[in-house]
Amino acid sequence: MSQAATVEERRQERDREPRSELQTERGTTRIADVVVAKVASIATREVSGVHDMGGSTSRALGAVTERVGMSDSRQRGVSVEVGEREAVVDLVLIVEYGESIPNVARDVRENVVRRVEGTTGLRVTEVNIEVVDLFFEGDDSRPREG
Amino acid sequence: MAVAAGRASRVDIGRTAVEAALGTPGVIEVSAGAGERMHATAGEGERVPGVVVLAEDEERLLVGLHLVTSLEPLPALSERVRDSVLRAAAERGFDGRIGRIDVVIEDIVLDGPEAS
Numbered sequence: 426m427s428q429a430a431t432v433e434e435r436r437q438e439r440d441r442e443p444r445s446e447l448q449t450e451r452g453t454t455r456i457a458d459v460v461v462a463k464v465a466s467i468a469t470r471e472v473s474g475v476h477d478m479g480g481s482t483s484r485a486l487g488a489v490t491e492r493v494g495m496s497d498s499r500q501r502g503v504s505v506e507v508g509e510r511e512a513v514v515d516l517v518l519i520v521e522y523g524e525s526i527p528n529v530a531r532d533v534r535e536n537v538v539r540r541v542e543g544t545t546g547l548r549v550t551e552v553n554i555e556v557v558d559l560f561f562e563g564d565d566s567r568p569r570e571g
Numbered sequence: 572m573a574v575a576a577g578r579a580s581r582v583d584i585g586r587t588a589v590e591a592a593l594g595t596p597g598v599i600e601v602s603a604g605a606g607e608r609m610h611a612t613a614g615e616g617e618r619v620p621g622v623v624v625l626a627e628d629e630e631r632l633l634v635g636l637h638l639v640t641s642l643e644p645l646p647a648l649s650e651r652v653r654d655s656v657l658r659a660a661a662e663r664g665f666d667g668r669i670g671r672i673d674v675v676i677e678d679i680v681l682d683g684p685e686a687s
Contacts, residue, residue: 446646447646447649449650451650451653451671451672452633452634452649452653452671452672452673452674453671453673453674454645454646454649454673454674454675454676455673455674455675455676456645456676457675457676457677457678459677459678460645460676460677460678460679463642463679463681464642464679467642467681499681543644544642544643544644544645545645545646545676546644546645546646
């Protein structure tokens with residue numbers, strides 16, 4: 426197969442791909458990372474069984490920086506990679522003790538995909554979830570170890 | 572302010588685009604980026620933040636708007652912004668100079684339960 430044929434095949438393959446609503450003949454729409462992170466965070470917190478987001482260090486730092494207006498809790502525990510058409514979302518969660526972690530993870534994944542795709546028009550290809558802690562009733566009133 | 576089509580500068584077009592975008596429901600403000608200098612159109616002693624106007628080809632200009640919006644379906648909002656910009660440009664007689672209108676959603680502002 427010649428190189429020219431390969432390039433032409435790639436072009437035809439691209440043309441066959443469904444056109445994203447973010448890329449129209451009138452112009453493109455680009456969504457900043459922070460937008461995807463905020464939507465993903467809201468979607469995650471909507472799910473029953475999610476107590477908080479972020480590891481202990483990021484939550485401790487966040488408590489300070491949020492107090493002085495330097496950060497936003499809605500981006501804590503979320504990192505995203507956003508391309509022209511697709512996004513990957515990584516989440517760090519604390520789940521309430523007694524909840525089924527697989528079920529919570531499934532519900533979070535479904536809600537994040539639905540909300541991010543519905544709001545931004547990006548296709549969410551991955552939602553990676555790390556559960557770093559469990560929340561026990563009364564945990565908020567005693568100092569955390571580590 | 573009416574601007575003769577032939578005399579419309581990039582600053583005129585940028586200012587019209589920003590005014591039209593800000594008049595679109597769902598658009599909260601424009602974003603000029605870090606230091607208020609990253610995304611702006613400058614000329615004639617004036618700086619229009621939140622919009623970049625570049626040559627698309629020999630005849631038409633590409634308008635790039637950087638926006639902060641409310642939380643809503645963003646592709647549809649972008650289309651409404653394009654409609655507003657083209658309508659405002661048509662009223663001033665230079666819609667023929669505008670080619671693509673690219674929209675960058677730089678941030679969203681939350682209200683209601685999502686804000687807390």
